[in-house]
Amino acid sequence: MSKLKLIATSAFGVESVVARELRQLGYDQLSTENGRVTFTSDELGLCRSNLWLRTAERVLLQVGEFSARTFEELFQQTRALPWEEWLPANALFPVEGKSIKSQLHSVPDCQAIVKKAIVERLKRSYKLEWFPEDGPRYTVEVALLKDTVTLTLDTSGAGLHKRGYRQLAGPAPLKETLASAMILLSRWQPEQPLLDPFCGSGTIPLEAALIAQNRAPGLKRNFVSEQWPNLPKQLWQEAWQEALDLWQPSLPLRIFGSDIDPEVLRLARVHAQEAGLAEQVHFQRLPVAQVRSRFDYGHLITNPPYGERVGEKSEAALLYQELGTVWRNLATWSLHFLTTERKPEQYIGKRWDKSRKLYNGRLECHYFQFFGPRPPSPRRIQDSGKVSSPASQLD
Structure with missing residues (x-):
């Protein structure tokens, strides 16, 4: 070739x-x-x-x-x-x-x-x-x-963020590609719990499940170059077969999403059904202040409201404060969130460990990461995104 x-x-x-x-x-x-x-x-x-x-x-x-x-x-x-x-x-x-x-x-x-x-x-x-x-x-x-x-x-046709499971979208949806980047930057491993307390239509939890199962994100869609006569069909068949062989659909997961809006949760459940993840990803209607978990050493990964419109800044600030309280109560967890806020420590109560500039559409944001303690005996697995080494199964 x-x-x-x-x-x-x-x-x-x-x-x-x-x-x-x-x-x-x-x-x-x-x-x-x-x-x-x-x-x-x-x-x-x-x-x-x-x-x-x-x-x-x-x-x-x-x-x-x-x-x-x-x-x-x-x-x-x-x-x-x-x-x-x-x-x-x-x-x-x-x-x-x-x-x-x-x-x-x-x-x-x-x-x-x-x-x-x-x-x-x-x-x-x-x-x-x-x-x-x-x-x-x-x-x-x-x-x-x-x-x-x-x-x-x-060679792609429709943008690669179109995975095939999200036919509907709530207000200000997060692109699947950006959600995946947030997860891959977080140090989260598939055997750990993950929770998005502002899950909206479910993009972060669903992308996390795809990563955990080592499922190729393009497995449920088509690409324009599949129709190109000078690109041999058997190459596409080989690539599809490799993806199917490496997919681990039965991998048990502890991935959760919550939100206060019942309509966006309805969309999240529809998307989970379309992705074949309705049994693996769990959604609940819950205000952020009531978020709890019985698990240790998990990751909060989320895209909270930014409060960009007039009159919404104070509402966003209150949500950030509640998010900080939730995280501090989850003593062993890590927190990662995307925001236009430049100084989140005033709400979270601790200075961030890492920050990266990212763009949500045309909007300049920062991805702030607050790392919790490492598990006492962490089980090392190879990077969950690696095709040749699918994520290990939970104990």
């Missing part, structure tokens, strides 16, 4: 988590930049990365990269690329674009020129003058950054 240059895109702040996931998949030739991790793989790796990456937004296939300051340079260098290696004669290939700090700042013009250059290349390759574009979809992206042009094909 040929070597490919692939790009896993991500939200800002999550790049190192995506890079760690790729290394766990066995892809060590990678480089990290803002919003993306570039790695070298083969066609099977294209399939596996789409199926397994929990925190990436998309997987792009890089067709070419070059410097261009004029439209003529953009046209000529785009036309010189081997588009026929991927695009069949009937390919549907819309062109999307973005430009940052580049001389070629008109995105519509860049899109039109790239489209024309690809057509000219395909005319020469297929000896045709007209292309019906009624076949499989190959979305082309032209991305310009400081006069460097990167041309890619989107």
Whole structure:
């Protein structure tokens, strides 16, 4: 199989988590930049990365990269690329674009020129003058950054945060990719209890269950590149079979979610049913101040209300204070939460141990982590996100 240059895109702040996931998949030739991790793989790796990456937004296939300051340079260098290696004669290939700090700042013009250059290349390759574009979809992206042009094909289709279980959404839903990043950054292990006291429609508990069961997040969805005739079907079948073999659906879990809103809890239960996790993840209607647990050495991982709108700041501050009280009462637990608040220690009663800037959509947030004591005799397991080493079963 040929070597490919692939790009896993991500939200800002999550790049190192995506890079760690790729290394766990066995892809060590990678480089990290803002919003993306570039790695070298083969066609099977294209399939596996789409199926397994929990925190990436998309997987792009890089067709070419070059410097261009004029439209003529953009046209000529785009036309010189081997588009026929991927695009069949009937390919549907819309062109999307973005430009940052580049001389070629008109995105519509860049899109039109790239489209024309690809057509000219395909005319020469297929000896045709007209292309019906009624076949499989190959979305082309032209991305310009400081006069460097990167041309890619989107191999994912719908964003990777779409796992297939969340058809409904409550207000301000947390993306599945960000929820997974929060969990993977938390040091939580599948044999430990996990509780989200502001669970909303259930994203954090459900993503934690997928991680614990070593279930590929893309197992219940499809990808646009499955329809590409030049990507052998048996590679997808091999990737799917590997994912099924490594999935541990019977692994017992102690994962809980609670919320005060009965409507979002209804959505959470629907999503758990859709994900096949209704028996493994438990939801309860409960105000945060009443949250308790009989378990030790667990993790509170949550995305509480931010109070961004006028009049809501005082309500959010009260919730943070209650969250701090709950955590202090759970003496052996760790606390991890995402917020726009810059000084959470005034509510939690202790300075945070780690902080990381993350973006919830376009909103700049901070992920604060307050670590509890280590278990007296912690059972070490290999990283639960690693495909080749599924999470161990509970005692």
